[in-house]
Amino acid sequence: MAKHDPDLSLLFHALADPTRRAILSHLAVGPAAVSDLAEPTGLRLPTVMRHLSVLEEAGLIATSKNGRVRTCAIRPEAMEPARTWMDRQKAIWEARLDRLDAFVMNAMKEQDK
Amino acid sequence: MAKHDPDLSLLFHALADPTRRAILSHLAVGPAAVSDLAEPTGLRLPTVMRHLSVLEEAGLIATSKNGRVRTCAIRPEAMEPARTWMDRQKAIWEARLDRLDAFVMNAMKEQDK
Numbered sequence: 001m002a003k004h005d006p007d008l009s010l011l012f013h014a015l016a017d018p019t020r021r022a023i024l025s026h027l028a029v030g031p032a033a034v035s036d037l038a039e040p041t042g043l044r045l046p047t048v049m050r051h052l053s054v055l056e057e058a059g060l061i062a063t064s065k066n067g068r069v070r071t072c073a074i075r076p077e078a079m080e081p082a083r084t085w086m087d088r089q090k091a092i093w094e095a096r097l098d099r100l101d102a103f104v105m106n107a108m109k110e111q112d113k
Numbered sequence: 114m115a116k117h118d119p120d121l122s123l124l125f126h127a128l129a130d131p132t133r134r135a136i137l138s139h140l141a142v143g144p145a146a147v148s149d150l151a152e153p154t155g156l157r158l159p160t161v162m163r164h165l166s167v168l169e170e171a172g173l174i175a176t177s178k179n180g181r182v183r184t185c186a187i188r189p190e191a192m193e194p195a196r197t198w199m200d201r202q203k204a205i206w207e208a209r210l211d212r213l214d215a216f217v218m219n220a221m222k223e224q225d226k
Binding site: 005006008009011012013015016017018021024025028029030074076079082083085086089090092093096 | 118119121122123124125126128129130131134137138141142143187189192195196198199202203205206209
């Protein structure tokens with residue numbers, strides 16, 4: 001049940017930080033080394049590594065090591081549960097508006113009789 | 114610029130908690146009094162009030178007081194910036210995949226010559 005979905009909480013938490021969103025935007029155009037991701041943030045490497053851990057824990061990125069270089073790649077499909085959750089909320093909300101519309105239309109018809 | 118968008122951070126932070134998501138799902142079907150929202154959560158009222166403050170600060174709900182009853186209503190349009198941000202990431206990612214496809218197709222054509 002979405003109410004207790006821990007993955008959804010991890011996902012939204014990962015997206016709730018501007019540095020982590022900037023890292024994801026960077027990775028959307030292609031995989032990058034940790035040092036290349038750190039440079040535009042102006043943050044120290046350990047801080048960037050902590051942000052990368054949060055993104056990896058949420059499943060939003062995957063990392064691999066080749067010699068001394070750690071490369072990060074985006075996993076865009078990981079964002080889908082967040083989108084699905086928002087779509088469901090929107091559908092429930094719109095169904096409610098449709099019912100309200102129908103109620104008002106009926107009330108107006110009754111008044112015209 | 115999305116990188117430093119504080120509203121987007123507030124929004125994703127508000128959605129990163131299962132109780133807050135449950136409250137939004139409850140409100141999607143219609144406005145509700147704070148006490149009605151608190152009941153299914155099993156949480157104490159001050160805790161629920163703190164969750165409602167986070168949702169209100171993110172613009173996801175609006176509250177109004179009528180006598181001693183505080184009523185909450187969802188503001189579904191407030192979720193749009195989050196959806197827009199995710200759509201943009203997806204578009205960048207898909208453009209990259211299209212370029213990769215084109216590159217592979219060209220390479221195969223060159224090989225066939």
